[in-house]
Amino acid sequence: MSLWLIPALPLLGAFVLIVFGQQLPKRLIPIIGSGSVGLSAALTFALGYRFISSSASSFHIKAWQWMDINGFSPAVAFHLDALSLVFIFVITFVGFLIHVYSAEFMVHDDGYARFFAYLNLFVCSMLTLVLADNFVLMYLGWEGVGLCSYLLIGFWYAEEKNGYAARKAFIVTRVGDISLAFGLFMLFQQFHTLNIQEVAAQAAQHWTVGSETALIISLLLLGGAVGKSAQLPLQTWLPDAMAGPSPVSALIHAATMVTAGVYLIARTHVIFELAPDALMIVGIIGAVTLVLAGFAALTQFDLKRVLAYSTISQIGYMFLALGVSAWSAAIFHFMIHAFFKALLFLAAGAVIESLHHEHDMFKMGGLKNKLPVVYWTFLIGAGSLAALPLITGGFYSKDQILWLSLAGEHGHIWFFLAALVGAFVTSVYTFRMMFLTFFGKENTPVGHVPGKGMNIPLIVLAILTTVGGFIELPHTFGHVTFFSDFLKPILPAVTMQEEMESFEWLIQLVAALVALSGVGVAYYFFIYKPDQADELKSSAADLHSFWLSGWGFDKLYDKLVVQPYVYLSNVNKNDVIDKLYESVVTVANWLNRILAYTQSGILRWYIMGIVIGGILLMALALI
Amino acid sequence: MILVAFIAILMTGGIIAWIAASWSHSASRWISLVTLLVDFSLAISVWMNSSGLEWIEKFSVPWVPDFGISFSLALDGLSLLMLVLTFFLGIFGVLVSWNEIQERVGFFHFNLLWVLAGISGVFLTMDLFLFYFFWEVMLIPMYFLIGIWGHENKRYAAFKFFIFTQASGLLMLLAILGLYFVHKSNSGTGTFDYFQLLGTQIPLGTSRWLMLGFLAAFIVKLPVVPFHTWLPDAHSQAPTAGSLILAGLLLKTGAYGLIRFVVPLFPEASAELAPWAMLLGVVGILYGASLAFAQTDLKRLVAYTSVSHMGFVILGVFAFNQLAMQGVVMQMITHAISTGALFAIAGVLYERIHTRDILAMGGFWGKAPFMGVVTLIFVMASLGLPGLGNFVAEFLTLIGSWQANPMLTIFAAIGIVTATAYSLRIMQKVFLGKWQSEKAMPDLSLREKLIFIPLIVTIIWLGLFPQTVINTVKPMIDKQFKIEQPTSIQNNNGVQ
Amino acid sequence: MQIAFYIAAFVAVLSTVMVITRFNVIHALLYLVVSFMAMAVVFFILGAPFAAALEVIVYAGAIVVLIIFVIMMLNQKEEAVDQEKKWLTPSVYIGPAILSVLLLGELIYIIYEGESHTIGQQVVDVKEVGKTLYGPYILAVELSGMLLMAGIVGAYHLGRQKKKVTHRFLKQTED
């Protein structure tokens, strides 16, 4: 069985590129880089076909025993089931497309080999993360993707601010990782195993619904998920992470790595099911994040920052879906989101590159005719993001979440309202971006026009975005449940609240209207009457800058955590404790000076000392 | 006999290297290198042939029989690993000084090999008197290494190092003598033999004091936080090989002492102390990390990271379970390699730009990408990236200490976040950012690559296949926890 | 005979006081001889005739003569006496004197603490002293012989007229 080859190939690619990167001829670099991931993708297809056609619920392969101490025995072993198959499909296939795109996008960069090495390493780590059969190996992948994210955000290392963004991303996600680690420690303490399947089996056996341990553990796991997936309150790193090259943003910060949190929660859904309170918190985090990030996206100038906030917001949807136990809906949205967000980022990258690295949307405009392929694919992606009804994949995936957030067993009217508000805002900012970039008059002359290498991935992704939606259709039209059936062995279906089913079409109608009205609003403000937008902006300048800064979270953390820590460590740079020992030295020196004073060198003085000593001794003897 | 050979080869090699230096400097270097290679291959062959027994080799002849002193050496899994590590790092110690040391070359190599001999002795000896002897043997050449070939503030650093270790070593001597007399009054025969002293029944009050004596020497060496201040000075002032050996091996003798002597000899007293010791460990982790974050001297920064990492050792030792103990052993090895490598990088940079100030560096990646990759790997090791050895160590330690004391483990794990902060700061200030200076920055030479590639291979090997190491120490740890089990459980309940 | 003791004691004390207060060294030495003579008398009264004889021969004779020789070698002038006068002022001697008197007080107190004895009834003669000296104390005699030897050699070595001696470490700075 060649399961292990899937992560091993990109690792091999990375190794070759790191070690021989400098010596390799330039045209060979993308071939190795994309080729290794392409092979993985092909293997994934082959394996996926075998998996679907076979009756086994999972494939399992153990490469070697990693550690074995007294019951703690994580192995380097891979476990393929429906859930991980979806993930590795997205990772390898979208990853491959992005590699192909990067082959042209990065061609003039000095660090061409380095870039592909990092990307390959990332793919390997991400595959390890989703294929791991135990939590420790998953943690390896988990941290590995963090490392690659750090390296790729800081890829253009000469800029100080890129380095800062990279470190911020690493450190903030590490805060979440620690929480995940605690969760693992507690799991091990409870069950003496960290094998995912065994943990799931034991959890179901030993815990009852609402168990306190389950609650604590699931909250700790959630902490990890929140950090990696840039959800409240650890979302601040993602907008800054856009300092990396656009393909990186597409692969890591949109399609794959940031959804690791979704994967984690889906993977441990057994534990979460046992802790309804934790699930509720997941839902609340998702709901709040999607609304907050949506409003923040409304005010951004930077094209990529809009997409970053939009990613946060869309992952918020996935969390919301997880929170209402709509597991397969979350995964479905993950997949569709991976397609259209990767598409949007790649297209944005093409736009930015053709405008000489101009990120500000207000300086773009009128690109509709200059970059037709980019325009059309971007439009398809944007439509999907805004969930325009019927024709886009995004509509079907998001609609399912909207519906289940109300009608699911754990659904709630507030969840639904938040999702609805989010949908409206999404549609507004998406088309604001669309209109500002591609419509209106041309503000910056177009330089480089993307070639075939960049266009083909865009087109493939655009097709996927559209087609992907049709594998899971709601009851009201078609009722195709291919995707959720596929996941059913792993992820249980949603239990519906009673007497709700008849409303489904109503909800869909509302969602569709909201999305369309969002487009309308965007049209009104940015095409029809652009002055109105400025007026609105100046009338609520404070709110605007508040949203622009992402609700002030950066400032808050800066004041609350970063500055005090930096201040304290700088104050203590020379180590207070050392002063203590220095004071011992000072006292010794001081005593030395005092005692030296008594050594006058005069003989009679010493005799005097003897006499005084004699007197005292005698007096002592007499008393 | 082979155990004596380990030490004797180093000592003779040292003397020959000293003499040879009067002919030619490079002869001295080659002799040291060959000496270490011989010892290393011997140690490896012992490792290959070792069975699963607790004691692989033993050797003992009476020395001063009237006082029960014997020249007693013994090798178990832990000693073996430490010994292999000693010779392994020793080789790199010679290699990094190849160009750096140009004055009194012979005496330098003599001191280098004798430090290593002392360290090997410490790891091998099973007689407390002999242990103290080797403890001192290891101290004096190190003092010379710092004091003669160090940087600008070498005298101060050497004195500080000497006074701290010597003062705490004397406390240990007192404790050794105390133990001797307690055993003598119990059994009628006085002995310094470790195996005979093991089961000594000591009244708890006495045992507390004796343990503190041992502890003093070990936690100063380790170092644990209020006693750590010698370390940044010694590390930053020592020549590269000195820093490498200090960080890689000398600190480990403290950890080794904790595992070998403090816990087995005084089980009850150390169980009593455990929560406080763990607390000190946690304080060390956070305090060291915070100081490391503020430093601008590269070697000083790395030195403080040692303080932080060694906090995990004491945390793990006093967690009293197998996982944590395995983690501690891993930590000893991996920290030696990763920190040693970082010091070597600092040395390599110092040879090129003659400064250790990270504010004067920046953007070296463009000029020296190979060095950048090497540094990246070891920086990642120091922040505990999975796949590298340090992760195994820290994860095992934490998962073990979680069973003993979750609250402290939470704080210890915060140290991992702070470790991220300071580690990335190294990377940022040195290799990323803009190229500032006009100085030439050649990439690593062949000799330097020869230093770093084996280190990289080892750290990755330890990260992916730690089971070899785990199996080697397993008999020793199993044995220890057969004795420890009841007290440790009691302790756990008490702490929680 | 008691009266003889008191007189001798009085002479000894008085002459010693004169010794320590003279400005001229030779005068002081003359008083010192007197003091030693008085002591010899005391020894005799206490029944130690051999000690008395030695006191006169060695102390009053040899040692004092030795000191006088040295003073002659030093060739002290009149200024020396003036110098002594300048040195010996009340502010200098008050403090030490008070301390010493304090010590004396303590000694006296200790002496009168014990029981009272009468002494000097019996003479311990030379024969007895000799037997003791060369009997149990023979080792000490040997040692004192070596001490004297060392004294001679030391005195010879130190007393030699040499070029100005400077320590080898100080050579460079002294020149």
Add this chain to the structure above:
Amino acid sequence: MQVSAEYGLLLASVLFTLGLIGVLVRRNIIFMLVCVEIMLNAAGLAFIVAGSKWTQADGQVMFIFILTMAAAEVSVGLALILQIYHQLKTLDGDAANSMKG
């Protein structure tokens, strides 16, 4: 010849103290040496008194040893005085203070 032992010891103490005062107040090293002789002599007297009390020869033996020592001390001391005078051109004891701390 009957004298109270206290008087003998008293005389020894007085002489010792006088010698001590001499050592303390005089700056001329020859005087200091002379005063040391007085102190030694006083100590010898104390031994004689004690020997006389027990009518044993040991007191006188001790006196002889003190005498020997005094002789040796004086010879070495005088040699040192000569040396100091040559070096410092003065007999001031306080001038020889190069061991000042």
